[in-house]
Every structure is written in C-alpha cells, then in structure tokens.
Amino acid sequence: MNNLLWLIPALPLAGFLILVAAGKHLSNKLVALTGVGSISLAAVVTIIVGFNFLSSPPEGGAYAQTLWTWMDVAGFSPKIALSLDSLSLVFIFVITFIGSLIHIYSAGFMAADKDYSRFFACMNLFVFSMLVLVLADNLLLMYLGWEGVGLCSYLLIGFWYENPANGYAARKAFVITRIGDTAMALGLFTIYYQFGTLVMSEITATAPSVWQSNSSIATVTALLLLAGGMGKSAQLPLQTWLPDAMAGPSPVSALIHAATMVTAGVYLIARMHVLFELSATAQMIVAVVGAVTLLVAGFSALTQYDIKRVLAYSTISQIGYMFLALGVGAWTAAIFHFMAHAFFKALLFLAAGAIIEALGHEHSMFKMGGLKDKMPVVFWTFLIGAASLSALPLVSAGFYSKDQILWYAWASDKGSPLLWLTAFLGAFTTAAYTTRMMILTFLGDSKTGIGHHPGKLMTIPLIVLAFFSVVAGFIELPHNFGHFTLFSDLLHGVLPSTVLRADESSEWKFQLLAFVATFGGIYLVFIYYYREPYKIERLRESPSFQWLYRFWHGGWGFDRLFDLVFVTPFVFLAKINKRDVVDRFYEGIASVTNHLYRLLSATQTGSLRWYIMGMVIGAIIILGLQIML
Amino acid sequence: MNSSVSTEIVMLLAGLLFVLGITGVVIRKNIIFMLLSVEIMLNASGLAFIAAGARWGQPDGQVMFIFILAMAAAEVSIGLALILQIYHQHKSLDIDKLREMNG
Amino acid sequence: MDIAFYITAAVTLISTGMVITRHNPVHALLYLVISLLSLAMIFFLLGAAFAALLEIIIYAGAIMVLFIFVIMLLNLGEETAAQEKKWLKTRIWIGPAIMAGVLLFELCYLISSSDAVLYDQPNVGPRPVALALFREYLIGVELAAMLLMAAMVGAAHIGRHKKMVLHRFLKEKEIQ
Structure with a gap:
C-alpha cells in the first residue's frame, strides 16, 4: 500500500492541470468538484498510506519511492524521489486533511467570484508544491516545492489583482521570501560542496562524522538554512510580508499563511536537525529568533484593528514558539x-x-x-x-x-x-x-x-x-x-x-x-x-501610550526601517542612474555617427554638376600629387 | 620621313579636347549637351590611345579605341533611353531641376 | 604634312568649342559631326586608317543618328516644324560646311600625295589590329559583347513608354 505514495502529490497536480487546461469551459460545479475532489482523494490516500505506515513500519523508519532520475550531470544525479517517514507523515496529513477542509470551505466562500477556476487551480498547485516540499527525499526536490509554494503564495495573495495594493502585497511577499530563499540556496550549495550529495538521509547520516561539533562550517550552513526558514516562516527580521499577505482571500490565508506554507521553515529545521545539533551557536540563534519574534509579533497583534492582521501577527508569534522549541531542542x-x-x-x-x-x-x-x-x-x-x-x-x-x-x-x-x-x-x-x-x-x-x-x-x-x-x-x-x-x-x-x-x-x-x-x-x-x-x-x-500604540500597530517600524535602509537608497541609486552611465558611451557613438551622417548628407545636393566638379577636382588633385611626388 | 609634329603635340590636342568635354559637362544645363560632351571626352581619350599606338607602331592603341567605341555605343544607347524617360516623366531636360536625389 | 595636322587640329578644336557653346542641340550635333570627321582625319594622319574608318562609320554615322533621333523624338508637333525652318538657314549650316570643305580638301590632298603619315613607324593596318583583338584581347572582346548586350536590353527596358512612375518614398512625400 505504501507504493500509493506518489498518488498523494499527483492528484493535486492532476487537478491543477485539468483546471488550467479546461477551467474556463467547466461549470462552477465541475470546477469545485475537480478542485475539492483532487485534494480530498489525496487526503483519503494519505490516510490509507498513513495507516499502512503505522501498522507495519518500514525498515529504518522511512519508506522511499524513486520515481525517476531528474537529471544526471557529471555525477550529480538528483532523483525525483519521495520519502515517507513519521515527520513527513504528520505534515502530509495536515496538508491534505486541512487542505481539503479549506477547499470545501472555498467552494462556498468563492462561489461568487468570477475567477473561480483560477482560484482552485492555484490552490491545487499550492497543495502539490507543498506535498513535494515535505515528501522530497533530497534537498533539490524540496527546493522545487519550496519555490513552488512561494509562487503560489504570490499568485494567491495577488488573487484580486485589480486592486494595486494587493499586487504590491504579493510582490512584497515574493521579494522578501526570496531573500531567505537565496540564503537557503547558498546553504544547499555548501551542503553539496561538503557532502557531495543532496539526499537528506545521507546528509543526516554522515554529517556528524564529516563535520566537527561547533565547527564554523556547520554553523554557517545551519544559519543559511535558518535564513531560508526565516523568510518562508516570517520570522524576524523577514516577517514584514505576512501581515500584508492578508490581502489574499481568507481561505488562502488559512491554508498558506497559517496552516502549511509558513511552517515550511519549521519543517526544514526539523528535517535538518542534525546540522543544527552540530552547532550550538546556530541552535541558540534559532531559539533567540523565535523568542524575539513571538514577543514582537504578539505586541503588534495587540494593537491591530483588522481582524485578519491580528491573526497574521498571531501566526508569526506562534511560529516564533515553534522556532523557540526547535532552538531548545524540543523537536x-x-x-x-x-x-x-x-x-x-x-x-x-x-x-x-x-x-x-x-x-x-x-x-x-x-x-x-x-x-x-x-x-x-x-x-x-x-x-x-x-x-x-x-x-x-x-x-x-x-x-x-x-x-x-x-x-x-x-x-x-x-x-x-x-x-x-x-x-x-x-x-x-x-x-x-x-x-x-x-x-x-x-x-x-x-x-x-x-x-x-x-x-x-x-x-x-x-x-x-x-x-x-x-x-x-x-x-x-x-x-x-x-x-x-x-x-x-x-x-x-x-x-x-x-x-x-x-x-x-x-x-x-x-x-x-x-x-x-x-x-x-x-x-x-x-x-x-x-x-x-x-x-x-x-x-x-496619554501621548506615550499613543506613540507605543502606533509603534506596535506599524509592526515595530520594520517596514519603515527597511524602506529607510534598503528601499530608499536603492530607489535613489536607480534614480541617479536613470540614464545609465554605461549607455552614455554607446549613445555618444551613435550621436557622433549621426552628426557625421548629417554632415555627409549635406554634400548630397542632388545636383549632378556638383558631383562632376567633385570628381574633376579629385582627379586634378590626384594627378597633381602624382606629378609633384 | 621626319616630322616636327611630336607625340606630345597630339597628346596636347587630346588633352585640350578632354578639357573642352569636361567644360561642356560642367557648364551646360541640358542633359543632351552633357551627353555630347561626354562623347567628346571619350573621343579625346581615343585619340590619346591612337597616338600612343602610332608612336610605338603597336596595334594595342587601336584595339583600345575599338573598345572605347563599343563602350561609347553602349553608353549612348542607355543614356539616350534615360533622357527619353526623364523627359517623359519630368517634361524637362534641365539638370538643375532634376535633383530629387538630394540627401 | 605638319601643316595638314595643324589645320585639322584647329578644325577639331574650333568645332568642339562650337559644340559646347551652341544653344540648339541640332546645331551642336552638326559641329560634333565635324569634330568627329576631323578626328578621323587625325587618325588617318597618325597612320590608323582603320580607326579613322570606324570613327566615321560608328561615331559620325550610327551614334550621331541616334542623337538626332532622340532630339527629334523630344520635339514633336508643329513647333518642331517651325523650328526646322529656322535651322536650315544658311547662317546655321555655313560654318560646319566650311570646315567640312577644309577637311575634304585636306583628304583629297593627302590621298593624292605619296607620304600621308606623320611618323616613321610603319602603318598599323587592320590585320595586326584584328590579330591582337582576337588573340590577346579575346576576353576584352567577350566583355564588350556582354556590355553591348546589356546595353541593348537596358535601353529597350528603360526606353519603354510608361506612365509617370514615382518611387513609393517620393509618393509619400507628395501626399504629405
């Protein structure tokens, strides 16, 4: 029964493909049936597989299913392979079960929306990406899912794109999480450089023997992975996107920005716990990040008046608790x-x-x-x-x-x-x-x-x-x-x-x-x-309270700080370099050519007499030179 | 027999004819006259070839003259056809009015 | 003989000067014919009798006829007929006639005299010219043949009567 595992991500993918290909021609009922049905079936398969997994645990506590080789370049051959152990079982259960409930809810919630099929297509794609993220047996495939959920998050935050503010919120989420993703990619490069593999079970098995405890390379790698998790899980200082992400429809906030995607960072750290255990510094930083975040977000939540922003800040705060737990080793x-x-x-x-x-x-x-x-x-x-x-x-x-x-x-x-x-x-x-x-x-x-x-x-x-x-x-x-x-x-x-x-x-x-x-x-x-x-x-x-209120309400001024430190200088630089310095050189060449052309074209009077005169004078000069020299 | 007419004199005549031809091309407005002047220039160069050939007693000068003749015939036929066409299209043979190809 | 050369040279220069200063193309053509005849005379003096013949037949004959045809073509209608009368005035044809007479006299004299050549070099007759033309200069002959062919096709194409055709760029200009 375990070999049904591939069906779990495949079903949402199939739903997504159907909705993308034919969503416009299907009635709302069929769209909902496809969207909800694919996730619900995945949930059923998850329960079957999970039951089978629990009743007869596979050897080594993990069941691996290699579907095919992704690519094979100079000894680097990542597989499209799924791996099921109890950690990913918990995650896929939550994703498919809560996902299907939220899909059912969405069928009612989005009923009046004109982009009904687009919504379910994005949601299905999200569930697929998230399942790939947690089921991947190597870090590269996991990164695929990681970026996939980021993409879906972007698409769904900006779902009501007619309002420019929603598009802005979507871009903000995308760009800020991208900072973390870049750090994570660097972490993956480091891991591959050190271990020569990206398969997670091999890394966790060999890491303690390859790296010494508390070595700087272990700390750096763990911190790079942590940065990836901070971006995705909206931890300090990359938390500012999540409150704005509430611009998306409520089921999106529930599924992506509360239940599943934002906890990808937790999953990553838990999955790579061996690396973190090797570096006490990194683990302490995880705990401190979580602790600070949970307080900062908690106080911000106290002052919000938008109900969804309260919940967003509380999500940040609760994920802070999870990070704290990871940091103190309470996996x-x-x-x-x-x-x-x-x-x-x-x-x-x-x-x-x-x-x-x-x-x-x-x-x-x-x-x-x-x-x-x-x-x-x-x-x-x-x-x-x-x-x-x-x-x-x-x-x-x-x-x-x-x-x-x-x-x-x-x-x-x-x-x-x-x-x-x-x-x-x-x-x-x-x-x-x-x-x-x-x-x-x-x-x-x-x-x-x-x-x-x-x-x-x-x-x-x-x-x-x-x-x-x-x-x-x-x-x-x-x-x-x-x-x-x-x-x-x-x-x-x-x-x-x-x-x-x-x-x-x-x-x-x-x-x-x-x-x-x-x-x-x-x-x-x-x-x-x-x-x-x-x-x-x-x-x-009281004025001091008002100041505090505004400070907390604005999320401790992180947006202002980022604007001041990153956005303003960047915009300023872009503005002064609006007419690209490098371009000046090429524009100069073009303008010199243009001027020369005008100069030469002035001689083309169209009068044959002038041309003949020119030829005669030229001939005289050449002959004269020949005689004189 | 001896003669006081040296090749230089003949060449001078050819040069004078050539200059007359160029003058004609430059000073006339009518295209037909310009074409006539070009013929004069061709003749002048032909004269120079013949004179040189005669000076050395070689047939090459006359061969070149024959080529010049052939070229002149071709040039005149094309030139005259163009003149006809220009006259039909512009109702004028004034070279100063035909300056549409200015840059 | 020298005197014959100088006289012919003078005739050539005068008639050529007249060609480029005439107002009427037909008058200019008359003088051009004289110019070509006198040049032929000079060729004859230089011992190139064959070239002189060609000069008269092709230049003074064929090419000048072409010119005259074109000038006639361009001056159609009654105006032309009126002009025709004016052209044939004595004042017009007397100059070329005198010069032609001079050349004729010279020619007769030269033919009757025994030494009709300026230089000591032997005459270059048609035979060596033909041999050189079809041996060393064969490629040149072929090229000249192609040139004439192209000229014929080109002239036939360009000379066709067409309505006024403007290039599309010029058309757009006109519309503007």
Missing part, C-alpha cells in the same frame, strides 16, 4: 505545536473569513461587534479556536502544545530562564490579544448589518476543525496528567528526544504559571475592553 514539541496551530489557526482564519464575508468585506474589528447571537456557529467555533490559541488550560489543543514548549524552554539543556520568560510573556500577550479580538468581534453592540449567512459548505469545515482543535491536544499529554506520548513516540524515529537539565517533578509549577499567564491576559483585557471600557479610553489619551 517533537515544535511539530506538535505546528499541528495544533494548523488546526486552530485555519479555523480562526476561516471563521474570520466567514465574518468578513457576512459583513460585506468589513475587516475592521471596531466595526464588528455583537455577532455572538447573529452567527452562533461561527461564534462557537471561533471561541474554540481562540481558546486553543490562547492556550486555555486542559480543554484546548493549544494548551498542551504550548505548555510543552514553555516547559522545555526552561528545562531543556539548551533552554534558559530568559527564553522561558519571553515565552511566558508571549503566552500572556497571546491570551490578551485573543480575548480582545473575541470581545471586539462578538460582544458589545452590533455596528454593521449582516449580509448573508455562511452556507453549509462553509460551516461544516469550521465544525470539523473546531473538533480537531480540541481533540488534537489529547494525543500528547504532560507526564503529570496522563503522560500520554503518542505523538512524540511517533516522531522519535526521526527526531531525537529532548535532553533535560531540570527534574520533571517541577513541571507542575510551570504549568501553574502558564495558567496564570493565560487567565491574567484574559482577565486584564476583559476588564479593560468589556467591563470598564473607560479605562482603555483614558489610556488611549
């Missing part, structure tokens, strides 16, 4: 948080999309409000998602995954109190902005009338995702309640377990502190925004 915790996050963030984005659609494309939370009774299904599912995001203890998936990260940030041998403190503050912030979003959107007075309610196509995926947002947490429980480790056991074939420096017995103290952080955040915002709103009004009037 399985990072992947666990990835999975939980994929469920609840997709849910939140889809619910937000339903709200925005119902209110007639209203993004501002301050114009929402009072939707609790008007859209009960959306409210309850959103509430479950929000609870999971703010890590509401015991009942949400987010709690179990985030609690694990918090614990490892302290207790891992690479963790430190400072990292734990940032994560703790982040948890507090997360709870605060989530509650703020809930209150502004669903409580209070209604400010905008509801257009049409979301149909069944849209609500069913919400309910399914809400269910998983709760249940997904229970497959991995902390040792002090239940000690159920299904998920980490699954992944231990691929990822090493975390080395602890502290005693497990103190874990309950940190869990208690996490309770406090979550409830503190919720309580504080509840007081300020709901119970006693005049307090927040008073706070808003």
